Amino acid sequence: MVTINLRTKSPKAKISRLPSTLELDTSGTVKDLTQAISKATHLGPERIRLTLIDNTLLVSGTPLEKYDLQDNSIVYVKDLGFQIGWQTVFYAEYGGPILLHLIFYYCQSAIYGRTFEHTATQKATFYMVMLHFAKRELETAFVHRFSNGTMPLFNLFKNSAHYWFLSGVSLGYFVYKPNSVPDLPNYLFYGLIGLWIYAEVSNFITHLIVASLRPRGSRVRKIPFGYGFTYVSFPNYFFESLGWLAVTLFTRSWAALLFFIVGSGTMLVWSLKKHAQYKREFGDKYPRNRKAMIPFVI
Ligand SMILES: NC(=O)c1ccc[n+]([C@@H]2O[C@H](COP(=O)([O-])OP(=O)(O)OC[C@H]3O[C@@H](n4cnc5c(N)ncnc54)[C@H](OP(=O)(O)O)[C@@H]3O)[C@@H](O)[C@H]2O)c1
Incomplete structure (x- = not known):
């Protein structure tokens, strides 16, 4: 048994009923510690995040x-804060652009x-926008394996605002308006669609590679290898950006352009x-030699 000190990082983030010390059996797991704090503070365990002085995250289920x-x-x-299932957040954020593009296109x-x-x-x-967001919805349902079952409720509004306004309202309104840009010559028209397909398939x-690293229901993290991972840690972000670059040049x-810049900046x-x-x-x-997102650059 050890006696640990429990603290919040700033007085603003104070948690009422948080005991200043806790007797802990270190043969247990982080989940046991979270549950003890949950019991004392009356906060649901999913709301509690624990870190050490060097910012190491205490991962639930890991032996103490x-x-x-x-x-x-x-x-x-x-x-x-209040939590919401991550899949709900994803369905909502990608569902918005699908609905909005249908409205701008058909009304x-x-x-x-x-x-x-x-x-x-x-x-x-x-069709590119519909396919992109349908793919994201299907990946949410069948591919991604997130380590946290929930996200702060605020993410629902923050993430949805990003997609609904930047890739929904503004993109939909301006792309489908009358007298928009003339069509590109065939080689560019089909060349950019080809680039977009390459980016989406690669993404x-x-x-699939990242999902294959984690057995279903676990929180295992491994080093991904193969395909774009040879050059960067996050080829998924690189290919996502490449897809939106193709859409920007195409339209x-x-x-x-704004959605491409904000999205790529965030991912970078x-x-x-x-x-x-x-x-x-x-x-x-x-x-x-792996870079973060852009091969050979950063
Ligand atoms: N257009 C835009 O503005 C924009 C912005 C952001 C993202 N996106 C799109 O959304 C996709 C997903 O974004 P994300 O930020 O969630 O991607 P991510 O951090 O690469 O994670 C994707 C999934 O893989 C898991 N994962 C990541 N690294 C892992 C590892 N080493 N071992 C095991 N599992 C691992 C993650 O679980 P954890 O819960 O453990 O992280 C998560 O379930 C992106 O690839 C991109 O296509 C688009």
Whole structure:
């Protein structure tokens, strides 16, 4: 048995009823510690995040011995707030653009005040967007294996706002409006569709590789190898960006450009953070020459 100190990182994040110390049997797992804190604070265990002084995350189910907790060790406790199932968040965030593109594409007179024949560029963009988000919905249902069953409720609004406004309302409104851009010459028209298909299929392959690392129901993390992982830690982000770059060039729309920039910027920041985490987690075993997201660059 050891006596650990429980703290919150800042007075603002104070948790009422959080005991300052806790007697802990270190032969148990992180889940036991979370449950003890849950009992004392009356917060659901899914809301509780535990870290050590060096920011190491205490992963649920992991034996406590792994974290070498001693008498007076400090464990930081964070209340993540109300939680919601991650699949619900994903279904909602990707469902929005599907619905909005259907509206902008099929309700011309209500939105643009008249009906007109869509150009080949508009038709192809519609199918690309539909297929992209249908793929994301299907991956949510059948491919991804997230380690956390839930996310903070706020993510539902934050993530949905990103997709609903940037890839839904603004992209849909401007791409399907009358007199939008002229169609590209055939070699560019089909060349960019080809690039988009390559990016989507590659993104799907990388998602399959990552999902294959984790037995269903577990939280196992391994080093991914093969396909784009030879060059970067997050080829899934790279291919996702490449797909939106193809859409941006295809539509020549500032709305597509904005979504491409914001989405790629976000993924780049995430990839740098997660790349550093891979190196911390796997040390010398992690392939040295791998970049974070863009092969040979960053
Ligand atoms: N267009 C945009 O604005 C935009 C922005 C972001 C993402 N996206 C799309 O959404 C996709 C998913 O994004 P994400 O941030 O969730 O991707 P991610 O961090 O690569 O994770 C994808 C899935 O793989 C799991 N995973 C990751 N690394 C693993 C490892 N080493 N071992 C075992 N499992 C591992 C993750 O579980 P954990 O729960 O353990 O992380 C998660 O279930 C992206 O690939 C991209 O296509 C689009």
